[in-house]
Amino acid sequence: EKFKSFGIETARIEEWGEMPVGFQRGPRQxxxxxxxxxxxxxxxxxxxxxxxxxxxxxxxxxxxxxxxxxxxxxxxxxxxxxxxxxxxxxxxxxxxxxxxxxxxxxxxxxxxxxxxxxxxxxxxxxxxxxxxxxxxxxxxxxxxxxxxxxxxxxxxxxxxxxxxxxNTFVPGPIKLYNVIADIVGTERPDEMVIVCAHLDSWDGPGSVGANDNGTGVVSAMEAARILMKSGVKPKRTIRFALWTGEEQGLLGSRGYVQKHKDDWDKISLVLNDDGGTNYHGGYHVIESMAEMFRQAIAPVSEAFPDLPQRIEIVAQMPRGGSSDHASFNMVGVPGFYTIEAGRADYGHVWHTQKRPTGVLDPGVPCSILGRSRGDVALLCERGLTLATSGDAGGRSPPPQRS
Ligand SMILES: [Zn+2]
CATH class of the missing domain: 3.50.30.30 (Glucose Oxidase; domain 1)
Structure with missing residues (x-):
C-alpha cells in the first residue's frame, strides 16, 4: 500500500514458500x-x-x-x-x-x-x-x-x-511472501536493478526490529518515493524487494532467486542494506567494477560532502555472506552490501532486547539514505549496468551443485 501511495502500481506480494509451524510471541512477556x-x-x-x-x-x-x-x-x-x-x-x-x-x-x-x-x-x-x-x-x-x-x-x-x-505455535503450513514493487523500465523493462532489504526481524522481548532491518526497509522505500517524486523514467526496471525469512537463513531472497532463474542474466546488480542506522558509506567491488561504481557514487558524494563515500577493491565477489545480497552472489548475480559508516553501535542492538533509541545516528536522516540508494540505483541503471557492460568480470558462473 505504501509503494502504491508513491504511484508504484506494480507493488505486490509474491509467494516464495511456506513454514510448517507458525510462532506468535504474544505481548505478555x-x-x-x-x-x-x-x-x-x-x-x-x-x-x-x-x-x-x-x-x-x-x-x-x-x-x-x-x-x-x-x-x-x-x-x-x-x-x-x-x-x-x-x-x-x-x-x-x-x-x-x-x-x-x-x-x-x-x-x-x-x-x-x-x-x-x-x-x-x-x-x-x-x-x-x-x-x-x-x-x-x-x-x-x-x-x-x-x-x-x-x-x-x-x-x-x-x-x-x-x-x-x-508464546504460542500456529498450525501450518503458512504461506510466506516477499514484497516486490517495480518502477518499470521504458525501453528494457525485463532488465533490472534490484534495491532491497528484509522485512522480518527477531522478536525477543523488547525488540522492535528497527535496527535489523527497519532501517534498510525505510531507505529502500524512501529511494522508491524519491525516484517516483522526481518523475524519472528509467530505461530498465528498478525493482524494490523487501524479503522475509532472512533471519532464518536468507530464505525469502533464496526462494526468489530460485523462482526467477530466467531473470539471472537480466539483473544488473542487487543493492542490499542490512547494516543498521549508519549511513551508506560506499561499496566493496572487484577491480573491473570500480570505475563504474566511482561514477555511480560521485553525485552522492557531491550532494552530501559531510558523508564521504568510498569504493574499496576486493579480490573477488563474495559467494557467501550473512544477508540477502549473498543469495544473488551465490548464483553469479552481483550483489552488494553497503559499507556502513558513522557513529551508531550496531552490536548493541543487533538481535538484542536493546532498542536503537539514542543510538540512531541523528546526522543521517532517512531521506539521505533513500537519496543515496536511489542515486546509485539510477546511475547503475543508466548505462552503467554491469550486465551490459561487456565485462564478464562482474559475473561468475553459478556454482556447480553435486
Ligand atoms: Zn538483517
Whole structure:
C-alpha cells in the first residue's frame, strides 16, 4: 500500500514458500525473581520455543551437572526452574543427556546467562511439525540478573522465579511472501536493478526490529518515493524487494532467486542494506567494477560532502555472506552490501532486547539514505549496468551443485 501511495502500481506480494509451524510471541512477556526480593529480569527465549500459558512460578535450583549431583537433588526438580552455571563456566553445564533427564523429571525450564547485558534472540522452524512441537523451555537472562540469582542460591537462600511467556505455535503450513514493487523500465523493462532489504526481524522481548532491518526497509522505500517524486523514467526496471525469512537463513531472497532463474542474466546488480542506522558509506567491488561504481557514487558524494563515500577493491565477489545480497552472489548475480559508516553501535542492538533509541545516528536522516540508494540505483541503471557492460568480470558462473 505504501509503494502504491508513491504511484508504484506494480507493488505486490509474491509467494516464495511456506513454514510448517507458525510462532506468535504474544505481548505478555515478563520474568522476575519474586523471593526473597523482587527483581525484574531481562530475558529472551528462542522463537519457535514454548511459553508458559500464564505466570509460572517455582523455586530456583542450581543445575546438577553430574549424575551424582542429579541423584542428590532429583526429588526437588519437579516444578523448579533450573539455573545453569554462569557463561564463564559454560563448559561445566550439564551435558545434553543430563539436561534431557532434568526435563523428564519435570523441571519448569532451564535458565542460562547471556554472558553480557544483552540477550540475543534466534530460533529455527525447519524440521518442526505441529504434532511434534518443542516442549523444553529455554530461557536466557542477562549476566547481571544471572549473577543476582546465583549469589542468593550459593548463599543457600530460597529463591523463587516467575516467568510469563505468551508464546504460542500456529498450525501450518503458512504461506510466506516477499514484497516486490517495480518502477518499470521504458525501453528494457525485463532488465533490472534490484534495491532491497528484509522485512522480518527477531522478536525477543523488547525488540522492535528497527535496527535489523527497519532501517534498510525505510531507505529502500524512501529511494522508491524519491525516484517516483522526481518523475524519472528509467530505461530498465528498478525493482524494490523487501524479503522475509532472512533471519532464518536468507530464505525469502533464496526462494526468489530460485523462482526467477530466467531473470539471472537480466539483473544488473542487487543493492542490499542490512547494516543498521549508519549511513551508506560506499561499496566493496572487484577491480573491473570500480570505475563504474566511482561514477555511480560521485553525485552522492557531491550532494552530501559531510558523508564521504568510498569504493574499496576486493579480490573477488563474495559467494557467501550473512544477508540477502549473498543469495544473488551465490548464483553469479552481483550483489552488494553497503559499507556502513558513522557513529551508531550496531552490536548493541543487533538481535538484542536493546532498542536503537539514542543510538540512531541523528546526522543521517532517512531521506539521505533513500537519496543515496536511489542515486546509485539510477546511475547503475543508466548505462552503467554491469550486465551490459561487456565485462564478464562482474559475473561468475553459478556454482556447480553435486
Ligand atoms: Zn538483517
Amino acid at each position: 515478563s520474568a522476575k525473581m519474586v523471593a526473597p526480593a523482587v527483581r525484574e529480569l531481562e530475558f529472551t527465549t528462542p522463537s519457535w520455543s514454548p511459553g508458559t500459558e500464564g505466570p509460572l512460578r517455582g523455586p530456583a535450583i542450581l543445575e546438577p551437572t553430574t549424575e551424582e549431583e542429579l541423584a542428590a537433588v532429583s526429588a526437588k526438580l519437579s516444578g523448579a526452574w533450573v539455573v545453569a552455571p554462569p557463561a564463564s563456566e559454560r563448559r561445566r553445564a550439564a551435558p545434553a543427556q543430563l539436561q534431557r533427564k532434568l526435563y523428564e523429571l519435570g523441571i519448569l525450564g532451564r535458565i542460562t546467562s547471556s554472558g553480557s547485558e544483552r540477550v540475543t534472540t534466534g530460533g529455527r522452524f525447519t524440521g518442526l511439525s505441529f504434532d511434534n512441537l518443542p516442549t523444553e523451555r529455554r530461557i536466557t537472562v542477562r549476566k547481571s540478573d544471572m549473577d543476582a540469582i546465583r549469589e542468593r542460591l550459593e548463599r543457600a537462600e530460597k529463591v523463587e522465579l516467575e516467568f510469563d511467556m505468551d
